[in-house]
Structure formats: C-alpha cells, structure tokens
Amino acid sequence: MRPHVVILFAAFLPLAVFAHHGGPAQGVGFDQHLGDRVPGQLMFIDDHARRVTLGAHLQGKPVLLVLGYLGCRDLCPMTLAGVSRALAASGMEPGRDYRAVFVSIDPEEDAAALALGKLERIPALERAAWTFLGGDAHSAGELARSVGFRYRSEPENTFAHPSGFVVLTPEGVLSRYFPGVRFDPLELKAAVAAASRGATGSVADRLLLLCSHFDPRHGRYSALVLDLLKAITGFFAIAAAVWAWRRSRARPES
Numbered sequence: 001m002r003p004h005v006v007i008l009f010a011a012f013l014p015l016a017v018f019a020h021h022g023g024p025a026q027g028v029g030f031d032q033h034l035g036d037r038v039p040g041q042l043m044f045i046d047d048h049a050r051r052v053t054l055g056a057h058l059q060g061k062p063v064l065l066v067l068g069y070l071g072c073r074d075l076c077p078m079t080l081a082g083v084s085r086a087l088a089a090s091g092m093e094p095g096r097d098y099r100a101v102f103v104s105i106d107p108e109e110d111a112a113a114l115a116l117g118k119l120e121r122i123p124a125l126e127r128a129a130w131t132f133l134g135g136d137a138h139s140a141g142e143l144a145r146s147v148g149f150r151y152r153s154e155p156e157n158t159f160a161h162p163s164g165f166v167v168l169t170p171e172g173v174l175s176r177y178f179p180g181v182r183f184d185p186l187e188l189k190a191a192v193a194a195a196s197r198g199a200t201g202s203v204a205d206r207l208l209l210l211c212s213h214f215d216p217r218h219g220r221y222s223a224l225v226l227d228l229l230k231a232i233t234g235f236f237a238i239a240a241a242v243w244a245w246r247r248s249r250a251r252p253e254s
Helices: 003-021 075-090 111-121 137-147 185-196 220-250
Strands: 043-046 051-053 063-068 099-104 130-134 152-154 158-162 164-168 174-179
Touching: 043 111, 063 075, 063 137, 075 099, 075 111, 075 164, 075 185, 099 111, 099 137, 111 130, 164 185, 174 185
Parallel strands: 063 099, 099 130
Antiparallel strands: 043 051, 043 130, 063 164, 152 158, 164 174
16 A cells, blocks of 8 residues: 555544544534624523623623633633633723623523632632623523524533633623633733723634533543544554555565
C-alpha cells in the first residue's frame, strides 16, 4: 500500500466515524444577533424566589448576560470565573457601571439552587450587581434563541452548549458578544461603555468552545472515541500486514 494512500485514509477515517455518530457540535453554536432586542417580557424566577421579567433587571444599565446551567461542571464555572476576573480587573464599579444576569437553561434549577450558585460562584464584592434567573423550558429557550445561544439536551439532565456571554444596552439590545472563557478586562470595559451609549459593536471572533459530558459509562461521545480508536487500530494493523507482505515479496531470492 502506498504511503500517500495510508495518510489519506488515516485523515478521512475520523471524519467518517464522526459522520456516523454525529459530532459534539451538532445543534450547538453561538450565533451573533447584533442589534436585536432580547424579549424583556419573559418570566423567570430569581435567586430570591420572586417571579420577575428579564426586563426588570435591566434597570437602565448595560447588562452582561450569561447563559448556562449550574449543574454543569465543565465550561459554565470557567465562564463565570472568567467574567468575574475580567470585571474585577476592569476597574468598573458593580451596580453603577453595569449589571450582570445569569440565566439557567435547566428548568429543574429552582430558586434555592440559583441562590447557592450565586453565593458559590460570584465574588462577594460583585454579588450585589448579579442576579441569577431560572425558568421553564419556554422562557429559557426563547431567550436563548433571541441571543443565538444554541444548545442541546443530553441524557441525565445535562446540556451541550457553547460558552461566552453577551453585553446588552440598557434597552436590552444585543451590543457585543464575548465567546470563550477568558476575557480581556479593557475590551470588556470598552464594550460596556459602548453599550451604555446604545452602540452596537462588531462581530466577535467565532471561537466555539463546547460544554458536553463524556461519561465513560454511558456517554455517547466516549463510545465515539472508542469506535474511532478501534477503527484506527484496525486500519494500521491491516496496513502493517500489507507492508510486511510487500516486503517479503520484494526480498531477493537467495
């Protein structure tokens, strides 16, 4: 078997396995709807167990809006930590220069879970500027669709979703997207200042980090990886056998 054939086959084999199973990014993304307005009339439960609308938490300030869920142990904690670090380093005053809202996409997370999540994940100096909201699948889904946050339900009450957050103007207009888990404090400060004037920023780099779960006991992506490894191992075993056979045929007779 020729070397270039081996290389091409090895390159396309993972793609074939992913096509068979469906990749982890299927149905997941963070589309940028700059200039659109979020539906402020949607109803949620806040971390004080009050029924509130999203619009009630704009309060005439730019808002950092983070979507995720508290049961996540992967990118969601990293995203919130990244936002908090950037805010702390930006020099902005919590509550005066901005407000921040975390919205859970998991309808099972109640007010008690929201209050505990806020206590555990937001530093004390910033906590007064933050509100944690939860709601039914309709409210969370409508809000997610309005900001382009595409996620997918997974087994055992988990979700595959992107990471990052958006900055809203005081009127609830999508002003700037920050994908990823690490954010530049000066860039964030400039984005909040622009949002306070009602300005809309430019499209951010589409860095897509996915939060998904890879349980080795019953996660389908671990099955995908195992199948991929089996396929690659089998292919190279066959390639080695073919190579040995060709070498034996090419050996001169003594």
